[in-house]
């Protein structure tokens with residue numbers, strides 16, 4: 156395989172061999188390249204036009220899908236490719252970009268274009284979380300198109316360098332957008348003490364960054380005797396007053412995302428992966444893991460757009476949680 160999707164790539168040169176550093180397989184990496192090439196085609200078709208929200212959404216979700224620990228499912232990535240192609244056709248067509256043209260380019264050009272590509276992938280994650288809560292920014296959306304289009308162009312170093320700095324500037328704007336989204340939706344975060352004890356009874360562990368998914372799960376578990384614990388990147392959720400107010404949001408389970416394979420091995424509870432941070436799942440706990448939104452892994456149960464978390468809640472009740480509080 157060859158994969159150069161992210162900065163974690165082996166030796167800074169590209170993951171090769173049987174699987175990548177993140178556990179991605181060669182066929183999945185190829186499909187992610189295909190999706191990126193299709194997104195460049197969409198940007199070419201959209202560049203200079205007044206396009207609508209479906210184009211921005213396809214770009215944001217497509218880019219976020221290619222972030223390292225988000226999506227390992229060939230089927231889900233193929234669906235994203237078809238959706239992007241539909242948008243290209245609706246705009247009258249746009250040539251997709253063969254990613255080997257980037258990987259085989261002169262090293263300075265390849266480096267600058269990769270920096271832009273990795274930058275907008277991360278930015279897409281912020282933009283996605285804002286978008287699902289109804290917040291968006293025209294400059295950020297226009298920059299996704301500009302940057303993707305530039306990656307497909309035959310540009311010189313002096314033309315790409317200003318784009319790299321612009322990627323940094325727009326990225327900060329996108330972070331501001333997400334900060335405003337979260338504070339206007341869930342209140343201004345405050346420092347809080349987060350309990351690490353796991354209380355007796357059924358529980359669900361929630362990982363990833365998606366506060367909207369967490370809120371919907373909290374609403375659906377209210378009064379059902381199922382406690383909720385954050386894991387890894389979901390820890391900051393406790394600081395937001397509108398999430399903290401749920402008394403069954405009990406605390407944090409475990410440590411950081413990279414410890415998930417060890418920490419989820421034996422717990423009598425399901426784990427919900429919202430956006431990002433999924434590592435290849437071991438057989439020992441695969442029947443207790445659920446994904447949602449853009450996160451997907453072959454064979455794992457996926458909660459669809461209706462956000463009906465009943466299968467996760469029922470699994471928590473079935474597993475029963477722990478018998479006595481663990482300090």
Ligand code: SF4
Nearest residue numbers: 158160164170175177
């Ligand atoms: S996405 Fe995974 S396989 Fe690809 S470069 Fe990053 S770590 Fe390697």
